[in-house]
Amino acid sequence: MELSPRAFAVWRRNFLVWKKLALPSILGNLADPMIYLFGLGYGLGGLLPQVGGTSYIAFLAAGTVCASTMNAASFEALYSAFSRLHVQKTWEAIMNAPVSLDDVVAGELLWAATKATLSGAAILLVMALLGFAHGAQALWVLPLIFLTGLVFAALGLCVSAVAPSYDFFMYYFTLFITPMTLLSGVFFPLEQLPAAFQVAAQALPLTHAVALARPLLLGQAPPMIWPHVALLAAITAIAFVGALALARRRLLK
């Protein structure tokens, strides 16, 4: 692995682009989760008794934060990174400078996680204003969404590195992201799932992000912390190494 601080120059490139359209970007990323939160939270929640020991909308808040962080990181690592890799050839331009491909991939990883954190933090702020974030524990959700951003950025970069075109990403969303959103305890407690699915859900990174975010937003200490964090970190590391290998195969042959 050939990593250097030049990865931050790549991060800064993306940040400079984002800065030009920061407000529309954040507002755009807010709209979708808010529609889900209010639509399901009040619409469906009004029909439900307490879910997981709280109102449905408060239950849904943590899932919404994690799922939209996942989406923001995935979109950045798929569509945006792929534009730079394949369409604009920005990566190739950068690699003619004293920046390695590993630096470029690391810069993209950090940037996608940063962007996901920025939009996740905006959602968190709105939730806090609406009274769905209780106490100082809720601030621990910030590092958690950064870690969640890293996981899905690394996974997304693996897909971008092998994608022939934008159409390819539909498979990733349809076969991976969407089922995960439904199986990770975002919309309903995991215990509602058949036993086999509950076991399978433990392999999904979003499950572990939600498992930490929900108690934190409700002002409680999560029953377990490090197993979840370790698993998220491990998936990030493995996917990052995979993304490096796949990107090398694509660009350095």
Place this chain on the structure above:
Amino acid sequence: MEPLTVRDLHKSYAGREVVAGISFTLKRGECYGLLGPNGAGKTTTLRCCLGLTAPDSGAITLVDEPVPERARLARARVGVVPQFDNLDPDFSCAENLLVYGRYFGMSDAAIRARIPQLLEFAGLAGKEGASIRTLSGGMKRRLTLARALVNDPDLLILDEPTTGLDPQARHLIWERLKRLIADGKTILLTTHFMDEAERLCGRLAIMDAGRIMVEGAPRELIRSQIEPQVVEVYGEDAPGWAQAEAATFAQRCEVSGETAFCYVADAAPLLEHLAARPQLATLHRPANLEDVFLKLTGRDLRD
């Protein structure tokens, strides 16, 4: 400092040898050309030199650093103009230079201090804030050249710098490259435009099928590789005439479509013979680099 040395470079893709044992050395301050038809292995050679592709065998030294081992260090002192523009479409002209300078570890202040002179050099003064999307093809090419100079490199590598440009834009690029050569920069360029190579290159190599066929100064190659005079004979009857009579007057004659290219040391007897045949149009000219190129690489299309 030695700008670039390549020794016995080999590179294969899927069993096909794209670069088959290339050696050449750049001297400091010269412009060296790699000429060859499409698929000759020019771009692969450049990628190997920059450490972006690992060669199967061979040794490369780029600005005194072994490549690919220390390619990143070497690239800090090299500027690259790629074959296809890859300017950042999200940025203005000045931002493109700023962001690119950061990849070299330069401070924002140091880059900003260079931006006016770089844009001036590129003929883009006053275009600091202009979006890349509003630039013409020639302007983009010049900005790419300016971007390659952001780190004040010792060696400039240009991959087909004027492909796709109109004559005005090409002449402007040539003028700028001549200025850089006059300033003492070393340049390695690939091209398949013979006039470009003749104008710019002190020395050049003609490549085909992954090998260097000849190397030398353009005039020297024309002198040593080919007959000095060319008589082009064209018209419906030209191929038939060439088959029947050309050998009497020309050392070598190549037919392409309805044109016969006759290569001769002395054109007078041939021209006299042709004067009596008004149905054949003729063009008499000195041999040029393109004739050398076509003699060595053949007239077949390369797709």
